[in-house]
Amino acid sequence: MKVTLFIPCFVDLMFPKVGISIVQILERLGHSIECPRQITCCGQPAYNSGYWDEARGVARKVLQSLEAAEVVVIASGSCGAMLKVFYPELFTGTAQADAALRLAGKVYEFSDFLVTKLGITELGARFEAKVTFHDGCHGLRELGTYDQPRKLLGKVRGLTLVEMQEKTCCGFGGTFAAKFPMISTAMGEVRCAVAKATGAEYIVSNDSSCLMHLQGLLDRQRSPLKTIHLAEVLAQS
Amino acid sequence: MSTASSEFKIQARRLTADLHHRQVIQTALGKYEVVRDKTKGAFQDWSAARQAAAEIKWEAINHLDKYLPQFVERLEARGTKVHWASTGTQAREIILAILEQKKAKCIVKSKAMTSEEIHLNEALARAGYEVVESDLGEFIVQLRQEAPYHIVFPAMHLARGEISEVFTRELGSAPTQNPEDLTLIARRVLRQKYLAADVGFTGANFAVAETGMISITENEGNARLTAALPKTMVTLLGLEKILPRLEDLALFLPMLSTMGTGQPLTCYNSLYSGPRQLGEPDGPEEYHVILLDNRRTELLADAEQRDALHCIRCGACLNVCPIFRNVGGHTYGTTYSGPIGSVLTPHLRGLQEWKHLSYASSLCGACTETCPVKINLHHHLLHNRRNAARQRPALGEKLAFRIFALVMNHPRVYGLAAKAGRWLQKLHPLVKGGRLDPARAWTQTRELPPVASQTFKEYWRARQPGQ
Secondary structure, eight states, rough: OOOEEEEEEEHHOOOHHHHHHHHHHHTTTTTEEEOTTTTOOOHHHHHHOOOOHHHHHHHHHHHHTTTTTTTEEHHHHHHHHHHIIIIHHHTTTTHHHHHHHHHTTTEHHHHHIIIIIIIOOOOHHHHHHHEEOOOOHHIISOOOSSSSHHHHTTEEEEEEOOSSOOOOOOTOOOOOOOSSSSHHHHHHHHHHHHHHTOSEEEEEEEEEEHHHHHHHHHHHTTOEEEEEEHHHHOOOO | HHHHHHHHHHHHHHTOOOHHHHHHHHHHHHHHHHHHHHHHHHSSSHHHHHHHHHHHHHHHHTTHHHHHHHHHHHHHTTTOEEEEESSSSHHHHHHHHHHHHHTTOEEHHHHHHHHHHHHHHHHHHHHHHHHEEEHHHHHHHTTTTOOOOSSOOOOTOOOOHHHHHHHHHOOOOOOOOOHHHHHHHHHHHHHHHHOOOOOEEOOOEEETTTTEEEEEEEEESHHHHHSSSSEEEEEEGGGGGGSSSSGHHHHHHHHHHHHHHHHSSEEEEEEEEOOOTTSSSSSOSSSEEEOOOOTTTHOOOOOOGGGGGGOOOOOOOHHHOHHHHHHHHHGSSSOOHHHHHHHHHHHHHHHHTTTTTSSSSSOOOHHHHTTTTOOOOOHHHHHHHHHHHHHHHHHHHHHHHHHHHHHOOOHHHHHHHHHHHHHHHHTHHTTTTTOOOHHHHHHHHSSOOOSSSOOOOHHHHHHHTTT
């Protein structure tokens, strides 16, 4: 299958290994990959801040660039939700309304693509560690991605998955983390404490933005608990 | 920044740093979640129940033109005097006029968030009336001269010791840590007030259009005494409380208590349909019902967010909200706190003054997931943000997002920005966490990951020399 890969801006800039791992996994499965050069960001920061005109300015370019794609795999539940759930609302009543709906129909968050679209859970990965899984809220509640990453982790040799007590937000929330740093930090601290209570060595997630927030707090706390993206776990052998 | 916004930030900073408060609230709500889930499990099909409830509220709210007159007609047929109040001021005037006409001195109240909304207690106290809250939690916060902390659990932030302290100070009772003793102290005081009160004041959980009845849900029996003992009864309710049919309560009463407190049903559920009828042995001689608009009809006119009027005030969205759980109820500075408060308050009290509440959210969606009547709460926060930015954009922010759009739309500029970032971050340690740090909001409490030595785009280009 020809897969069009959407690597969101912050993954591109700060977590390139996530993108590289996805490329490795999909190529190993025999798919050909393209990454449109003109795509950088989904526009979510502007959208979430209420600046829908500016968000549309970015999103329109995404729509054009992905018009011809057969299937789009995106390396973030949050940006995936932007394309799948929020673009159709953003473009309601505009000339791009249909294009937004067409795109929404062919976008898959990475773990969802493997499990739902390809029907694959076994990737031959090995990762010797006790891990816990953090669900990014957008992936969990906007896209309904819950079982998919767990099915994939269940097949990783040497890996033990322990669930956290609660399914709460990590406190990132995009511009929220900068606008209300005290609340965002408190939420993150609560989340880190819940993760630590599992005794896991790693927090795994399918969203780098949550991991960026949690790792930022854990580093400041000098905690040995580490974060790692699902794709990086699955690419290990 | 509005006054309300800066006050919110000050209080949020204080409360998020208060680890004792965090512990108290997380523990209390953690217990709530366990009981709630157990009770939810008793529903044959919870998601079908939510869907049915959402549809019934949709029917009611979208046909208020039919159901409100029906409700009023049935109530009046049994001798109730119905009043319409467009604003909080009007509602207060109506209530004051009733009290004056009845030559009342003492008013006993059962729990009513609408009365908080119109700041009734302050108005009554100013006019020289004695007002006593009869719900235990409300009674406690009234003695502390505080607003309710939570729409269902007004005193959930207080430990027994703090309750004992205020009882000792205000009522002269002996200090005790025993919850039963504390309850008995309140009861001794309140029983006298029920007998002394000239007017009993209540809110309403539901208003049944079909039969013209007010439905009140409670656990302490205080609303029953408030309604039954004084000669005059007054009920204030928002006009969104309507349910079309009596049988709808079969769904809504268990749903409200399941999500409100985790109980299958609260201890008391009463229906009031008018004053004492001929031949009836008890009940108030006179019954007044005040229907409050207070900008609800403006929200009704907003097709996008109209479903916010479906709210049954169960408090479930507050309980699961990580913002509420960290900043607490008082920080909001509003009658309705938590996600529903952040959605409603800009409509009830002004978008620009209260828009910060819509921004103070990570948009995690736990509220929408839990809401029993399926209000699209966290998407409405996005709608409020859009409306606020459209109506009055913050110029600096708008410019920043213009530049953002420009950079993101030009991959070359984006690539240069990445390179510049990589170079500039070498200087970051010089200012990190300090006043000159542009990323200060982040770096004060968190480490920031660096721009990678090779971005994904650079990796991809290196791999595909043709592109």
